[in-house]
Amino acid sequence: MSDAAAGPAARPVRARQPWAVRLGLSPRFHAFCAKVPGLRHLARAEGVALFDIVQGFVQSQALLALVEFRVLHRLAEGPAPLAALAGPAGVPTERMAILMKAGAGLGLVAERRGMWRLTVRGAAFLAVPGLEAMVRHHPVLYRDLADPVAFFRGETQPELAGFWPYVFGAGGAADPELAARYSALMADSQGLVAADTLAAVDFRGVRHLMDVGGGTGAFLTAVGSAHPGLEMTLFDLPAVVPGAEARFAAAGMRGRVRIVPGSFRDDPLPSGADAISLVRVLYDHADATVAQLLRAVWAALPEGGRIVVSEPMGGGDTPDRATDVYFSVYTLAMQTGRVRSGAEITRLLSAAGFVDCQFRQGFRPFVTSVVTGVKTVSDSTQKSV
Numbered sequence: 001m002s003d004a005a006a007g008p009a010a011r012p013v014r015a016r017q018p019w020a021v022r023l024g025l026s027p028r029f030h031a032f033c034a035k036v037p038g039l040r041h042l043a044r045a046e047g048v049a050l051f052d053i054v055q056g057f058v059q060s061q062a063l064l065a066l067v068e069f070r071v072l073h074r075l076a077e078g079p080a081p082l083a084a085l086a087g088p089a090g091v092p093t094e095r096m097a098i099l100m101k102a103g104a105g106l107g108l109v110a111e112r113r114g115m116w117r118l119t120v121r122g123a124a125f126l127a128v129p130g131l132e133a134m135v136r137h138h139p140v141l142y143r144d145l146a147d148p149v150a151f152f153r154g155e156t157q158p159e160l161a162g163f164w165p166y167v168f169g170a171g172g173a174a175d176p177e178l179a180a181r182y183s184a185l186m187a188d189s190q191g192l193v194a195a196d197t198l199a200a201v202d203f204r205g206v207r208h209l210m211d212v213g214g215g216t217g218a219f220l221t222a223v224g225s226a227h228p229g230l231e232m233t234l235f236d237l238p239a240v241v242p243g244a245e246a247r248f249a250a251a252g253m254r255g256r257v258r259i260v261p262g263s264f265r266d267d268p269l270p271s272g273a274d275a276i277s278l279v280r281v282l283y284d285h286a287d288a289t290v291a292q293l294l295r296a297v298w299a300a301l302p303e304g305g306r307i308v309v310s311e312p313m314g315g316g317d318t319p320d321r322a323t324d325v326y327f328s329v330y331t332l333a334m335q336t337g338r339v340r341s342g343a344e345i346t347r348l349l350s351a352a353g354f355v356d357c358q359f360r361q362g363f364r365p366f367v368t369s370v371v372t373g374v375k376t377v378s379d380s381t382q383k384s385v
């Protein structure tokens with residue numbers, strides 16, 4: 001029996017701690033560092049980093065309050081005195097003063113001669129598509145994390161799973177209103193994902209791209225604009241695809257895109273595309289579903305066809321501050337998916353029969369990274385779906 005299987009009563013094997021960790025555990029060493037000029041600087045930086053972790057939730061909630069009170073939006077129109085921000089928000093002036101100072105501490109706003117204004121960071125927050133919507137849906141996630149001990153033990157019923165109902169199957173996404181809500185959140189944040197995917201993948205030479213789980217077509221619209229000759233197919237659940245019609249029409253791409261409603265759990269993927277993209281799709285699903293989907297993608301592609309997987313990927317052996325914290329915990333709350341590293345996704349692609357698999361770390365890994373692969377047919381790689 002392994003240590004893990006033996007249960008809590010088993011005595012763990014204790015390896016010797018590295019010397020740096022032994023020093024870090026010593027209060028006397030910290031007291032010493034605080035007195036020595038070179039070390040004092042390092043100790044302070046480490047303290048700041050630690051306190052940043054400790055106060056993360058409070059920072060995030062202060063931001064949410066600024067967003068919900070529309071303080072940043074109001075300041076985007078021009079500088080304003082405290083009273084002009086507190087009044088419309090229904091917040092007593094003295095309490096708003098505390099929130100504004102917190103916002104200043106976060107670098108989002110600043111005060112000069114009694115007038116509050118946006119900083120460049122505050123302005124960027126408003127300008128990044130999807131960021132505001134992401135922050136505004138966080139109360140669901142935070143309710144799920146209110147008791148992190150019970151949450152990580154798996155003793156809670158996370159609300160977030162109901163927020164993204166499609167993860168449990170096509171039937172879960174039958175409600176058009178719910179489908180519109182989550183599709184809007186996804187489409188809003190798609191701009192950066194599309195930009196970083198296009199920077200990582202050369203779509204020249206692709207004749208026909210099918211985006212599976214393509215939502216309301218934001219990714220295809222971006223790729224189609226960059227590559228005017230590209231034919232496109234969008235495949236997503238029946239409750240989701242109606243939102244794509246209008247987007248393609250507005251982009252003048254209606255004649256170039258075929259919209260196919262269906263579920264990759266139950267329906268075969270349409271053939272005809274020589275490249276298939278899965279953008280922020282795999283991390284919603286369990287390994288078995290992903291393996292089945294990748295085999296279906298392999299079957300739908302012709303010889304030489306390419307797969308493009310784009311989504312935030314974990315750091316693997318070197319856990320990443322954004323993806324291995326935020327996205328991993330988020331997908332855990334969703335209950336069915338998980339964040340995978342580039343190496344794990346590469347292995348899944350290889351297992352499905354793809355060759356020449358390449359991982360490209362994104363410019364902003366918290367936005368997306370990419371793994372690509374190629375289908376070549378040979379006796380050894382052919383897979384049945």
Ligand SMILES: C[S@@+](CC[C@H](N)C(=O)[O-])C[C@H]1O[C@@H](n2cnc3c(N)ncnc32)[C@H](O)[C@@H]1O
Pocket residue numbers: 166167169170173186187190193212213214215216218219235236237240262263264265278279280281284
């Ligand atoms: C996280 S969203 C990503 C949407 C889009 N690719 C993007 O990045 O904005 C996942 C998408 O996968 C779709 N999806 C989930 N399960 C599906 C299934 N069984 N068949 C087809 N699409 C599915 C959802 O409807 C949703 O549009």
